[in-house]
Amino acid sequence: MAPLVSISGLQVAFDGTQVLHGIDLDIAKGEAVGLVGESGSGKSVTWLAALGLLPAKAKVAGSATLDGRELIGADGKVLDQVRGRRIAMIFQDPASALNPVLTIRRQLCESLGLHRGLRGEAARVEALRLLDLVGIPDANRRLSAYPHEFSGGQVQRIMIAMALAGQPDLLIADEPTTALDATIQAQILDLLAAVRREFNMAMVLISHDLGVVAENCDRVCVMYAGRIVERAPATRLFDDPWHPYAQGLIGALPPLDGARRRLQAIPGTVPDPRALPSGCAFAPRCAHVGDGCHARVPPLAPVELDRAVACLRPQRLPVELAAE
Template sequence: MTPLVSISDLKVAFDGTHVLHGIDLDISKGEAVGLVGESGSGKSVTWLAALGLLPAKAKVAGSVQLEGRELLGASGAVLDSVRGRRVAMIFQDPASALNPVLTIRRQLCESLALHRGLRGEAARIEALRLLDLVGIPDAPRRLSAYPHEFSGGQVQRIMIAMALAGQPDLLIADEPTTALDATIQAQILDLLSAIRREFNMAMVLISHDLGVVAENCDRVCVMYAGRIVERAPASRLFDDPWHPYAQGLIGALPPLDGVRRRLQAIPGTVPDPRALPSGCAFAPRCSFAGDGCHAGVPPLAPFEPDRAVACLRPQRVPVGLAAE
């Protein structure tokens, strides 16, 4: 089966500084894939580049195919038929993604007109249905409200409604709940998974929060300094991470139950993309690094049918034991 989206060897550079060093990633129909990593790891840039949303000065190379059709370097008309229609995106800060001086109705109907050609009463009815779907109470009255009249969680629901306007096959959710309180975050994540089930929509969930990704995704890719360093089914990754960085991320997370232990902090900081270390970018912070690690960049190599890790010395130690 051909994947819905197939990214291969995607590279991005700004002003000669490489921020993405060859990403390979397939997304199947209806699948939920998580991208985790810290700031600057390239999780957002991957999708901005794939959808042609980066500024002109960004140099993008590689290939991004949507059901076999190449998107990189495609014409504006092709991209317009994809963005919002086949692939929709929602962001961390929903308030700044809405126009503050237009009513919700104007903004929702605009995307319905653009992506589905609906106008007038047909657009209004569909807008109502979408608001209902994302759980905005009293939709007929709220349709004429402005963005500031909604709470943060509700604005994110409206963003999700707008993203669904084009009936996309893939939703890219970039830190969709980071700005929200915990109980509201739970509501939004629940809504996203309900919608995914209903429309068999694929989702890429970009998050710095391992817990959010673990609970809402089938597969997870861990990114570090512009590369995918580990790819695994969500359940397996968190029980048994192989890459020392993935282990570090999980070890750094304070537990909510059980015995309190000292956090395993990863020493040092994320490298500056302008001065990446030679070899494995994580090697300077890695406690298992050997000479070979500094010599060359380890490729993302499959170790099991559904798992791959970019490490010369993958550590097959369950986190629980490593913490003892």
């Protein structure tokens, strides 16, 4: 089956500094894919580039297609048909994504008018249905409320309702729960899962939280310094990561049960994109670095049927660590 979205060789440069070095990623219909990595790894830029949301100074190369139609370099009209309608996006800070001086009704109805051509009473009824769907209590009365009258978790629910207004095939959720408290995060993740089931919507979940991604995604891509370094089914990645960086990320996470162990901190820091090390960008921090690592960039090569890793010396974890 042809993928819904297919990204290949996607590159982005700002002022001559390459920040994305060729991303290849397919999203199938209804699939949930997680992107994990630290700040500056290119998780968000990938999708901002694909949707033409980067500032004009960004140089974008490569291809991103939706149902076979090219998005990179497409003109505004084509992108307007895609953004919000076929592919919707929600962000970490929902409060700044809403207009503080307009009621929720105005903002929801605007989306419904733009993407579905609904006006007047039809739009109001649909807006009400969406608010109900995302679990805003007393939706009828709350429609005429302003963003500041809602709590952080409720505002994120409203953002999800707005994203659903266009009945998208793909939802990009960029750190959707990072700003929320733990118990509210659980609510929002539950809501996203329910919405996905109901509409058979694909989702890309961008997060720095491995636990969040592990529990909510089918497949996971680990990104480092503008490249995908490992791609695997979620359960397999967390049970048995192959790339030393993926292992490092998992080892750095304190366990909540069992014996306490010293955290495996990855030494050093993420490299500056203006001064990337030669060869594998992770080599200077890698515990298993070898001679060849500094010489060339390892390609993302398939290791098993549904896994790929970009490492010259992929490691298997010792059994006792993998079992944790």
